[in-house]
Amino acid sequence: MNETNNSALVPRAPGALEKAEPGAKRILSGMVADTLALAKKEPFGISRPLRIVVLNDEPIVLDMMRLIIPYSFESFKDAKLLLFQDSVKGWEELSLRNPDLLITDDMMPTLLGQEICERLLERKAGYPIIVMSGYDPEGLWVREYAIRGLNVKLLTVPFLVATFQKVVAASLNIPPDKNREQ
Secondary structure, eight states, X not given: OOSSOOOOOOOOOTTHXXXXXXXXXXXXXXXXXXXXXXHHSOOTTOOOOOEEEEEOSOHHHHHHHHHHHHHHBGGGTTOEEEEESXXXXXXXXXXXXXXXXXXXXXXXXXXXXXXXXXXXXXXXXXXXEEEEESSOTTOHHHHHHHHTTOOEEXXXXXXXXXXXXXXXXXXXXXXXXXXXOO
């Protein structure tokens, strides 16, 4: 750091990364990725409505989410819900901005929930993900991705609203007493 620049980043000569040892390249590229991820985050202390992205090819499920989410938790009444029936368009949104929570279906016609989670694992997404599945009640692939470091939970379909609320609360670390009356 110098007196005129508060930045802790030090300018490097062009090509410095290319000339680094292979292990150093991995460390440096990881540090760059971490720095870019931090730069995308909002400054500490700024409060804004939650951004929740829901991907599901069933319109009735999207309608249900539109009704349930704002009334499940006091802090969700102003949440920005982004609902996508087309998982490719949903992925495009996820590629632009990280949500506070992603709720995705497992089986969709274009991009499967597992494919989306694979991409998010590669990007080292840190936000919580809830996968709704009626096809894999054991959630084998979801468990595997959780073991591999993805912040993902399974919500077996069909589910009770109270179960949905518990999974969302656990995903976002919301104390149980903060959800609205059932």
